[in-house]
Amino acid sequence: xxxxxxxxxxxxxxxxxxxxxxALFMAGNAAAYDWQTLPEEAPSPEDNPTTEEKVExxxxxxxxxxxxxxxxxxxxTCHNVMEGGDDGRPTSMGVHxxxxxxNAPTVWNSAFHASQFWDGRAxxxxxxxxxxxxxxxxxxxxxxxVALERVASIPGYRDMFKEAFADDEEPVSVENAAKAVAAFxxxxxxxxxxxxxxxxxxxxxxxxxxxxxxxxxxxxxxTSCHSGPNFSGNQLKQEKGEGVYQKFPAFSDNExxxxxxxxxxxxxxKATGDEADAHMYKVPTLRNVALTAPYFHNxxxxxxxxxxxxxxKTQLNRDxxxxxxADIVAFLEGLTGEFPxxxxxxxxxxxxxxxxxxxxxxxxxxxxxxx
Amino acid sequence: xxxxxxxxxxxxxxxxxxxxxxALFMAGNAAAYDWQTLPEEAPSPEDNPTTEEKVExxxxxxxxxxxxxxxxxxxxTCHNVMEGGDDGRPTSMGVHxxxxxxNAPTVWNSAFHASQFWDGRAxxxxxxxxxxxxxxxxxxxxxxxVALERVASIPGYRDMFKEAFADDEEPVSVENAAKAVAAFxxxxxxxxxxxxxxxxxxxxxxxxxxxxxxxxxxxxxxTSCHSGPNFSGNQLKQEKGEGVYQKFPAFSDNExxxxxxxxxxxxxxKATGDEADAHMYKVPTLRNVALTAPYFHNxxxxxxxxxxxxxxKTQLNRDxxxxxxADIVAFLEGLTGEFPxxxxxxxxxxxxxxxxxxxxxxxxxxxxxxx
Numbered sequence: 001x002x003x004x005x006x007x008x009x010x011x012x013x014x015x016x017x018x019x020x021x022x023a024l025f026m027a028g029n030a031a032a033y034d035w036q037t038l039p040e041e042a043p044s045p046e047d048n049p050t051t052e053e054k055v056e057x058x059x060x061x062x063x064x065x066x067x068x069x070x071x072x073x074x075x076x077t078c079h080n081v082m083e084g085g086d087d088g089r090p091t092s093m094g095v096h097x098x099x100x101x102x103n104a105p106t107v108w109n110s111a112f113h114a115s116q117f118w119d120g121r122a123x124x125x126x127x128x129x130x131x132x133x134x135x136x137x138x139x140x141x142x143x144x145x146v147a148l149e150r151v152a153s154i155p156g157y158r159d160m161f162k163e164a165f166a167d168d169e170e171p172v173s174v175e176n177a178a179k180a181v182a183a184f185x186x187x188x189x190x191x192x193x194x195x196x197x198x199x200x201x202x203x204x205x206x207x208x209x210x211x212x213x214x215x216x217x218x219x220x221x222x223t224s225c226h227s228g229p230n231f232s233g234n235q236l237k238q239e240k241g242e243g244v245y246q247k248f249p250a251f252s253d254n255e256x257x258x259x260x261x262x263x264x265x266x267x268x269x270k271a272t273g274d275e276a277d278a279h280m281y282k283v284p285t286l287r288n289v290a291l292t293a294p295y296f297h298n299x300x301x302x303x304x305x306x307x308x309x310x311x312x313k314t315q316l317n318r319d320x321x322x323x324x325x326a327d328i329v330a331f332l333e334g335l336t337g338e339f340p341x342x343x344x345x346x347x348x349x350x351x352x353x354x355x356x357x358x359x360x361x362x363x364x365x366x367x368x369x370x371x
Numbered sequence: 372x373x374x375x376x377x378x379x380x381x382x383x384x385x386x387x388x389x390x391x392x393x394a395l396f397m398a399g400n401a402a403a404y405d406w407q408t409l410p411e412e413a414p415s416p417e418d419n420p421t422t423e424e425k426v427e428x429x430x431x432x433x434x435x436x437x438x439x440x441x442x443x444x445x446x447x448t449c450h451n452v453m454e455g456g457d458d459g460r461p462t463s464m465g466v467h468x469x470x471x472x473x474n475a476p477t478v479w480n481s482a483f484h485a486s487q488f489w490d491g492r493a494x495x496x497x498x499x500x501x502x503x504x505x506x507x508x509x510x511x512x513x514x515x516x517v518a519l520e521r522v523a524s525i526p527g528y529r530d531m532f533k534e535a536f537a538d539d540e541e542p543v544s545v546e547n548a549a550k551a552v553a554a555f556x557x558x559x560x561x562x563x564x565x566x567x568x569x570x571x572x573x574x575x576x577x578x579x580x581x582x583x584x585x586x587x588x589x590x591x592x593x594t595s596c597h598s599g600p601n602f603s604g605n606q607l608k609q610e611k612g613e614g615v616y617q618k619f620p621a622f623s624d625n626e627x628x629x630x631x632x633x634x635x636x637x638x639x640x641k642a643t644g645d646e647a648d649a650h651m652y653k654v655p656t657l658r659n660v661a662l663t664a665p666y667f668h669n670x671x672x673x674x675x676x677x678x679x680x681x682x683x684k685t686q687l688n689r690d691x692x693x694x695x696x697a698d699i700v701a702f703l704e705g706l707t708g709e710f711p712x713x714x715x716x717x718x719x720x721x722x723x724x725x726x727x728x729x730x731x732x733x734x735x736x737x738x739x740x741x742x
Contacts, residue, residue, distance in 0.1 A: 063453055072448065072464045078742070082434055083718040088725035090735075092742065093443045097468030102742040118742060132742075261735050293725040300732045304723030333722055342715040347454040351704055352675030354459035354664040361671045364461075364632050371449070371463060371473040371489060371503075 033218050036229040037196040038287065038337065042111035042186040045240070048126060048179045050186055053164035058184030060160070060345045061177055067133070067147035069140035070095040071356030075132065075181065079107035081188060081342070084291030090299030094132075095140035101265065103299035108339075109287045111186040114235040115243030118297045120282045121271035123241030125182035130174065144174045150355040151177065156348020190288060190337025198334070206334050213331030216324050221316045231286035231335065245280040248297075249314035256310045260300045267297070290333045304329050404589050407600040408567040409658065409708065413482035413557040416611070419497060419550045421557055424535035429555030431531070431716045432548055438504070438518040440511035441466040442727030446503065446552065450478035452559060452713070455662030461670030465503075466511035472636065474670035479710075480658045482557040485606040486614030489668045491653045492642035494612030496553035501545065515545045521726040522548065527719020561659060561708025569705070577705050584702030587695050592687045602657035602706065616651040619668075620685035627681045631671045638668070661704045675700050 044050040062081075065074040078092040079085050085106035087093075092104045102118050110116065116128035132138040133147050141147045151157045152172045164180060165171040195214070197205035206214065217223065225246050228234050233244030249262045257263055268277035281297055294300065295307040308328050312318045320328070415421040433452075436445040449463040450456050456477035458464075463475045473489050481487065487499035503509040504518050512518045522528045523543045535551060536542040566585070568576035577585065588594065596617050599605050604615030620633045628634055639648035652668055665671065666678040679699050683689045691699070 065448075065451070066454075066459055070464050070468070071458060071460050077436075077443065080436070080718070082716055083437075083720060087442060088437055088727040089442050090730040093441050095468065097441070097466065100742060101736075104742050260732055264735075290722045291720045293721075293723055294729055298735060300730065300735055302724065302729045329723060339717055344713040344715050345453055346710055347451070349454060349662045350664075351661045352664055352700060353673060356459040358665055358673045359461040359671065361631055364635075364669060364671055371471060371475050 033223060034227075035195075035199045035214075037199050038109065038189065038191045038193070038229045039112075039236075040189060040191045042189060044183065044186055045124065045126075048182060050183045051164065053160070054180045054183035055187055056345075057157075057160040057164045058180035058182065059342075060157070060347055061151070061181050062184050063345050064151075064347050066347075066355050067139070067141065067150045068095055069142075071354075073139050075107075075129075078104040078132070078138065081107060081339075084108070084288055085110075085188065086292045088293065090294050092138065094135065094138035098137040098140075100135070100137040102297050103294065105284060106288060106292050107185055108188050108190050108337075109230055109285050111189065112230040112236050112285070113232060113243065113282065114238035114240055115282060117271075118281050118284075119268040119271040119277075120243040120245065121268075125185050126175075126178045129178040129181040129185075148172070148174050148177060153355055154348050154350045160348075187340070190339055193287070193337040194334040195331075196337070207330065209327055209330040210334045211331075213327035213329070214334075216327050217331055220312060220318055220320065220324070222311070222328070225283045225315070226286050233283045235283075244283045245277075246283055246315070247279050248281050249279070251314055251317040254313045256314055260296070260310065261298060262296075262314065265297055286332060286335055288336050290329075290336055304332060308332075404594060405598075406566075406570045406585075408570050409480065409560065409562045409564070409600045410483075410607075411560060411562045413560060415554065415557055416495065416497075419553060421554045422535065424531070425551045425554035426558055427716075428528075428531040428535045429551035429553065430713075431528075431718055432522070432552050433555050434716050435522075435718050437718075437726050438510070438512065438521045439466055440513075442725075444510050446478075446500075449475040449503070449509065452478060452710075455479070455659055456481075456559065457663045459664065461665050463509065465506065465509035469508040469511075471506065471508040473668050474665065476655060477659060477663050478556055479559050479561050479708075480601055480656050482560065483601040483607050483656070484603060484614070484653065485609035485611055486653060488642075489652050489655075490639040490642040490648075491614040491616065492639075496556050497546075497549045500549040500552040500556075519543070519545050519548060524726055525719045525721045531719075558711070561710055564658070564708040565705040566702075567708070578701065580698055580701045581705045582702075584698035584700070585705075587698050588702055591683060591689055591691065591695070591699075593682070593699070596654045596686070597657050604654045606654075615654045616648075617654055617686070618650050619652050620650070622685055622688040625684045625688075627685055631667070631681065632669060633667075633685065636668055657703060657706055659707050661700075661707055675703060679703075 062075040065072050065077065068074065073095050078087045080087055085108035086104045089104070091102055092100050094100065105118065111125065116122040116125060117131070122128035122131060130144055133141050133144055139147075158172055161171040161176060165176045168176065194205040194210070225233060225244070229236055235244050238244070245268060248267070249257050252263070263279060266278050268280040269275055271277070290304060293304060294302045295304070296310070301307045301310055305325050308325050309320060312320045433446040436443050436448065439445065444466050449458045449465075451458055456479035457475045460475070462473055463471050465471065476489065482496060487493040487496060488502070493499035493502060501515060504512050504515055510518075529543055532542040532547060536547045539547065565576040565581070596604060596615070600607055606615050609615070616639060619638070620628050623634070634650060637649050639651040640646055642648070661675060664675060665673045666675070667681070672678045672681055676696050679696050680691060683691045
């Protein structure tokens, strides 16, 4: 049976075929399942409506490494939008070669989460944006004001803040910098994946194996958490600050827990101080998951097939067949969306002077080589 | 006297006003000087003609940090084309937070140099491109083949190599990767600076102070080295591998030599092993120099005015007045060109697996925080 026929037979069996975005759709032989497509735009909060000026400023700030402690680490260093929105590392490497303890989540479609970070400790993108600037193992600045001071010393940036936040008495502020970065991040959406096109009625968009994987994904229970347009639970319908959390691992009686150190990190309990939140994590999106290896909060699982095996066992207590694993992986590959074409930002400069702190000449130790 | 009048009076005094690009032009009251504009295209070598396919591949490789030892350092890390083509640091920071001993030269207009690196140890951009991949303090890969293997494991990259080097039996090679990066770098040209427009006859393109600075720049002797379209000597007319070298400092009897450690680095002698090359350096371009602070091979001079003072004293044994310094700086700001609008590259991925080496689970030490 070809994918096309299969789809139509489900459609008929379940009722009428709705080809519109977000339609109620059939992927199982038996139960209907509400497969949803990704919105092409993310809603913006009342106190930070998305504007072109903010997006443009936020994009520059996102790509600018100069306000990190060493002048080498930008938001994009760990959340590389030129690829999967992450860094391909188990855990990220920030200033001075220091590494953090958790895997960088993708920035793509992060606008659709109801909370940010693995433990959901930031309610909004605005709030999240400030964290890494200060984190010793990320951008490593001693105070947000230090980063802002560098940015504010550049006339081009000052002008952009004034334009983007024209009604503010003090347009150049930490709050506005975070708002601009968040506004830019709200544009990082990858619609029209093969999955989305399939759900919208393009029955050739997924292969036969992918359709089989889609069905298995639902039948074995992955959709009990990875549901909704962003495959991250009902976070799109939640108030910011809520978030959908699950215990990981839910089932501990398996080889993976020790092998991949799955209980070393206390998860959300570290953020809330509440022991009831131990090992709770926000349900991450599965959009573009084929591009964001390695996997899980500690990045210790190297491949997507292994990630599927681990999830099935630790969360659903199921041993999948290799065929099921391969089918689900094929389906997940169908969640890779269309990345918007972006213009490279031009970062404004301070004429004749760098905003990155200089090495004092009396600390200088170089004697040749390199550049 | 306004800039316009001044210009015309020089023009008349020196002969006829030639408004064409690269025209013989007058900037001194007395002597004619051959002010030249920047070509809009860089010639490509016979064995690596520039093609769209190579440029596109080279651009991706230039921005891809994943083939560095840590997966965090790309060509663009130290040669940030979103800004001045450098990193704003005294000396660059590569993998593991290690720092090199020399300041990153700008990649903008590097195609017009007859040799690469501060000491000219690479004849071509193709040869240069391989150096930083291996340098322990830059991208830190143990062998070029290791970097290539990672790139070659990505189907999208393999396809692009085949397209860009269709006639090659083995299109995916270190040599071709270097050729692609060099082809991309040959597109990094910033024409139409205020200076260029002025030389082409737009007499309003420079301010009165800038015109005065241009004249002073010539009169005090800066043009004896910083000449030609790229203000780097006659390198555009040289065979690749030649290069224009000067001793720095030429005059040592001044405070700057000790203050800025100007003789710590043996310069070109380190590359050639020839003591006659001690403290010799390639004459760097002054194009976009206002964007590339801090200055000189060790990056110890923080501002452009101070760099002008140091140069005048160490190279010409002249003490400039503060007015002369300010005028020359104003002129140098007029060398900031037009940066071409660029599309952000999309880096191809290996599905469900990162090409950055993973941390073995038994080396894992994380326990929360960070992302």
